[in-house]
Amino acid sequence: xSKLLEVKDLSVSFNTYSGEVQAVRGVSFDVEKGETLAxxxxxxxxxxxxxxxxxxxxxxxxxxxxxxxxxxxxxxxxNYSNKQMQKIxxxxxxxxxxxxxxxxxxxxxxxxxxxxGLIKHRNMARGEAKKKAIDLLEQxxxxxxxxxxxxxxxxxxxxxxxxxVVAIALACxxxxxxxxxxxxxxxxxxxAQILDLMKDIQRETDSAIVFITHDLGVVxxxxxxxxxxxxxxxxxxxxxxxxxxxxxxxxxxGLLGSMPTLDSEEEELFTIPGSPPDMLNPPKxxxxxxxxxxxxxIDTKMEPPMFKVSDTHxxxxxxxxxxxxxxxxxASVKRRMQGFASTDDxxxxx
Amino acid sequence: xxxEKLLEVKNLQKFFKAGRKNTIKAVNGISFDIYKGETFGLVxxxxxxxxxxxxxxxxxxxxxxxxxxxKNESVHGKKSKEDMLxxxxxxxxxxxxxxxxxxxxxxVMDIIAEGIDIHNLAxxxxxxxxxxxxxxxxxxxxxxxxxxxxxxxxxxxxQRIGIARALAVEPEFIIADExxxxxxxxxxxxxxxxxxxxxxxxNLTFLFIAxxxxxxxxxxxRTGVMYYGNMVELADSxxxxxxxxxxxxxxxxxxxxxxxxxxxxxxxxxxxxxADYETxxxxxxxxxxxxxxxxxxxxxxxxxxEQLNNK
Numbered sequence: 001x002s003k004l005l006e007v008k009d010l011s012v013s014f015n016t017y018s019g020e021v022q023a024v025r026g027v028s029f030d031v032e033k034g035e036t037l038a039x040x041x042x043x044x045x046x047x048x049x050x051x052x053x054x055x056x057x058x059x060x061x062x063x064x065x066x067x068x069x070x071x072x073x074x075x076x077x078x079n080y081s082n083k084q085m086q087k088i089x090x091x092x093x094x095x096x097x098x099x100x101x102x103x104x105x106x107x108x109x110x111x112x113x114x115x116x117g118l119i120k121h122r123n124m125a126r127g128e129a130k131k132k133a134i135d136l137l138e139q140x141x142x143x144x145x146x147x148x149x150x151x152x153x154x155x156x157x158x159x160x161x162x163x164x165v166v167a168i169a170l171a172c173x174x175x176x177x178x179x180x181x182x183x184x185x186x187x188x189x190x191x192a193q194i195l196d197l198m199k200d201i202q203r204e205t206d207s208a209i210v211f212i213t214h215d216l217g218v219v220x221x222x223x224x225x226x227x228x229x230x231x232x233x234x235x236x237x238x239x240x241x242x243x244x245x246x247x248x249x250x251x252x253x254g255l256l257g258s259m260p261t262l263d264s265e266e267e268e269l270f271t272i273p274g275s276p277p278d279m280l281n282p283p284k285x286x287x288x289x290x291x292x293x294x295x296x297x298i299d300t301k302m303e304p305p306m307f308k309v310s311d312t313h314x315x316x317x318x319x320x321x322x323x324x325x326x327x328x329x330x331a332s333v334k335r336r337m338q339g340f341a342s343t344d345d346x347x348x349x350x
Numbered sequence: 351x352x353x354e355k356l357l358e359v360k361n362l363q364k365f366f367k368a369g370r371k372n373t374i375k376a377v378n379g380i381s382f383d384i385y386k387g388e389t390f391g392l393v394x395x396x397x398x399x400x401x402x403x404x405x406x407x408x409x410x411x412x413x414x415x416x417x418x419x420x421k422n423e424s425v426h427g428k429k430s431k432e433d434m435l436x437x438x439x440x441x442x443x444x445x446x447x448x449x450x451x452x453x454x455x456x457x458v459m460d461i462i463a464e465g466i467d468i469h470n471l472a473x474x475x476x477x478x479x480x481x482x483x484x485x486x487x488x489x490x491x492x493x494x495x496x497x498x499x500x501x502x503x504x505x506x507x508x509q510r511i512g513i514a515r516a517l518a519v520e521p522e523f524i525i526a527d528e529x530x531x532x533x534x535x536x537x538x539x540x541x542x543x544x545x546x547x548x549x550x551x552x553n554l555t556f557l558f559i560a561x562x563x564x565x566x567x568x569x570x571x572r573t574g575v576m577y578y579g580n581m582v583e584l585a586d587s588x589x590x591x592x593x594x595x596x597x598x599x600x601x602x603x604x605x606x607x608x609x610x611x612x613x614x615x616x617x618x619x620x621x622x623x624x625a626d627y628e629t630x631x632x633x634x635x636x637x638x639x640x641x642x643x644x645x646x647x648x649x650x651x652x653x654x655x656e657q658l659n660n661k
Contacts, residue, residue, distance in 0.1 A: 189621075
């Protein structure tokens with residue numbers, strides 16, 4: 001397996017007037033070719049900051065990579081200069097942002113915005129770039145691409161704009177596509193179209209996608225593997241089935257339990273009480289402990305390490321320690337796990 | 351509970367002028383009833399007129415045509431100040447964006463007490479204070495929060511303040527316009543549970559506007575689906591999700607991503623193109639089976655009935 005992108009123990013901090021905000025505190029993950037890794041978490045959990053750090057798009061000088069390595073095809077790009085990054089950004093790694101209204105330049109024709117990367121990175125002549133741009137617009141499903149090329153972003157609807165942004169991101173056949181909540185601002189019907197589009201293109205180009213979202217439904221749809229982030233750390237990571245049908249971390253239980261499914265009956269939604277911690281002073285021990293009804297005494301004192309559940313599945317919760325008491329996950333999560341238990345037997349695990 | 355109509359909307363229209371010549375028919379003649387004690391969900395994509403409907407019902411907008419009757423009294427039309435006050439006390443609204451719907455220069459105490467002051471519900475300062483504090487507790491905040499300003503709160507907490515403000519005048523009917531869309535998943539569940547609890551305790555009636563279909567299904571008794579200013583389907587929530595008839599409802603349902611990878615792998619999406627269903631006949635809102643209404647033509651009506659009978 002070729003690891004295209006490897007992040008090792010990445011920490012990012014912001015210096016603010018009130019002190020140092022530790023947005024990301026030691027995150028490690030890797031992405032393979034043709035794979036989609038979804039990063040989920042609440043706002044403020046550090047998922048966007050992580051990916052901005054990958055692209056070196058952190059606001060300078062407040063945002064800083066404190067430690068860690070970002071290996072892209074084996075090279076550590078964490079310390080690349082701006083000039084070196086410009087060769088990677090938009091070419092090998094590109095990004096789709098959340099809000100299509102603000103990520104397009106309102107004073108530039110959509111066509112020129114797509115052609116920009118082609119001319120810069122692939123040394124295309126204008127005419128050639130234009131042809132490619134028309135292809136791209138067609139590929140992302142925009143009707144009348146020749147006409148649309150000469151229009152401005154405000155003449156596009158929200159869904160069309162996001163398609164144009166996807167077209168820009170794909171222009172140079174990136175090896176890694178980072179999508180930061182690309183469908184959050186869109187309606188469900190359009191969201192479904194964009195997700196299908198991204199999956200189709202991935203199948204064709206075999207690129208890796210890092211997909212950030214807080215919508216677990218979207219995760220279930222696109223992801224091969226899932227990383228759950230909380231308070232600047234990955235608390236659970238595993239294959240999509242492992243996270244959805246055999247979640248181990250109480251925070252993952254909370255996330256899954258708080259979403260009603262279409263067949264959920266008249267029961268109260270499981271909630272995670274309280275709100276996320278203040279990252280100016282991250283709590284000692286397990287950051288999730290104050291909101292965790294399953295918290296053990298040790299959670300307030302020591303941070304849990306990553307416990308191995310299976311070769312692909314890791315979770316940071318003391319509940320997985322061999323001396324920990326057995327805890328019953330909430331009912332809705334238990335229902336999910338029933339299905340998984342039977343598939344476990346088939347694999348002959350353990 | 352089932353039979354008492356609290357709100358009747360009849361052929362409600364709201365047009366906006368766009369330039370001198372064009373009008374946008376945001377709400378183009380929709381009719382529905384809301385019964386006492388129920389939660390009525392209204393779904394549709396952005397721009398379909400669901401928020402406009404909510405805002406017109408509570409008279410934030412004047413209706414272009416049609417009628418809204420609350421307990422058999424018209425909401426729109428000429429009204430004295432006293433009459434308006436009476437209505438405003440019974441109907442309240444919770445807005446989508448908790449940060450822009452709270453005045454940043456007022457303390458939480460004053461924000462919540464504004465309605466109490468207008469309707470003279472508190473005899474003196476202590477009573478006012480007590481009321482606000484008990485409201486804060488009802489929505490899960492502390493009474494110490496009363497002296498703070500909105501910017502000191504998180505999104506979920508701000509939405510709770512918005513709910514407390516709506517509850518302050520002891521309304522019977524609350525219009526919740528995408529109250530959870532701007533919140534995180536874990537916080538959404540908190541607010542939804544709170545709304546449900548309040549409904550039980552205060553016997554409230556809700557109009558719940560949202561585009562998150564799984565949440566709407568969870569919270570509402572009946573659901574209406576809107577598409578371009580028209581109501582296309584209306585039924586009991588369970589019935590609507592089990593037997594969606596209108597192609598738009600089906601496409602909407604087929605597009606909701608569910609937190610279930612197994613299901614997602616087998617998902618079949620169904621696209622809706624109104625051009626596929628075009629006829630010369632103007633579709634009407636018809637009752638296909640008791641309490642299940644669909645906007646359709648005569649021919650489609652027969653098809654739908656057959657479809658239901660064969661199930």
